[in-house]
Amino acid sequence: SQTIHQWPATLVQPVGSPLSLECTVEGTSNPNLYWYRQAAGRGLQLLFYSVGIGQISSEVPQNLSASRPQDRQFILSSKKLLLSDSGFYLCALTGASSYNEQFFGPGTRLTVL
Amino acid sequence: SQQGEEDPQALSIQEGENATMNCSYKTSINNLQWYRQNSGRGLVHLILIRSNEREKHSGRLRVTLDTSKKSSSLLITASRAADTASYFCATDAFRGGADGLTFGKGTHLIIQP
Numbered sequence: 001s002q003t004i005h006q007w008p009a010t011l012v013q014p015v016g017s018p019l020s021l022e023c024t025v026e027g028t029s030n031p032n033l034y035w036y037r038q039a040a041g042r043g044l045q046l047l048f049y050s051v052g053i054g055q056i057s058s059e060v061p062q063n064l065s066a067s068r069p070q071d072r073q074f075i076l077s078s079k080k081l082l083l084s085d086s087g088f089y090l091c092a093l094t095g096a097s098s099y100n101e102q103f104f105g106p107g108t109r110l111t112v113l
Numbered sequence: 114s115q116q117g118e119e120d121p122q123a124l125s126i127q128e129g130e131n132a133t134m135n136c137s138y139k140t141s142i143n144n145l146q147w148y149r150q151n152s153g154r155g156l157v158h159l160i161l162i163r164s165n166e167r168e169k170h171s172g173r174l175r176v177t178l179d180t181s182k183k184s185s186s187l188l189i190t191a192s193r194a195a196d197t198a199s200y201f202c203a204t205d206a207f208r209g210g211a212d213g214l215t216f217g218k219g220t221h222l223i224i225q226p
Contacts, residue, residue: 004155034213043201044156044216059213090155100205101146102214104155 002027004105006091012111019064019078021108023091026072031093033074034102035066038088050074086112118217119202125223132189134220136202137182143205145178146214147187150199159187159200192224 003026013019025031032051036044046059048066056066063082067075074091091105119136126132138145144163148156162169162178162185169176175188189196199221203214 036213036216041218043218044203044214046213046215049213088153092156100144100214101158101161102156102203103158104148106155107153109153 002031002093002095002103004091004093004103006089006105006108008108009106010109010111012113013081014113015083016080019076019081019085019110021076021089021110023074023076023105024072025074025091025093028072028093028095030071031095033068034092034094035074035076036090036092038090038107040087044090048076081112083112086110119200119220121220122218123221123223125225126192128192128194128224128226130192132192132196132222132224134187134200134222136185136187136217138185138202138204138215139183140204142180145176145185146203147174147176147185148201148203148216150201150219152198156201189222194224194226196222197224198222 005024007022034049035047037047038044048056048058050056050068053068053071064078089108092102094100094102142164144161146161147159149159150156160171160174160176162176164180173190178185199219201216201219203216205214
């Protein structure tokens with residue numbers, strides 16, 4: 001069965017500091033991977049998606065970036081965090097189904113102070 | 114942009130009662146999905162309904178889809194305290210299926226024992 005790992009689970013960072021959030025998946029090959037952000041009390045906003053190694057598509061302009069160095073690894077980064085980057089970051093994948101059902105990781109709670 | 118919009122934003126009912134949540138969307142879709150999120154956790158997929166389906170059941174869940182009105186409803190029958198969570202609808206437009214979902218802001222459901 002598919003499993004998604006995210007770390008760290010929680011993170012408190014000062015404004016202007018760098019960021020690296022990691023997502024790794026197990027139990028599947030060549031998944032489509034996604035990064036979403038959820039602001040407090042809000043729905044999810046798609047940030048990036050990847051259909052393969054080195055292939056990244058961005059949905060919204062921001063100071064964040066993503067990379068996929070390996071098939072089962074998806075990294076979300078920033079060189080300088082903003083207060084508005086605070087939120088709950090979720091990694092997700094689509095599996096074998098052709099109908100885009102997504103499986104989510106446990107998330108990383110980021111607070112920028 | 115947010116495609117799905119759920120209402121109500123919050124719903125509080127007594128255990129045993131039925132809970133109904135609605136979702137509206139703006140563009141054509143390939144399918145519509147409902148997800149559940151417990152506080153501070155990742156999302157869990159509940160049910161997917163395709164654009165050519167009008168109703169679908171899964172256990173105590175019943176989902177309807179009206180593509181002419183661009184709306185969907187999620188009914189949870191015989192609610193339990195453990196159903197307390199936020200519920201989100203999500204759509205994917207006819208974009209090939211790989212490029213993520215658009216989520217609504219969610220309905221926060223509270224089941225009072």
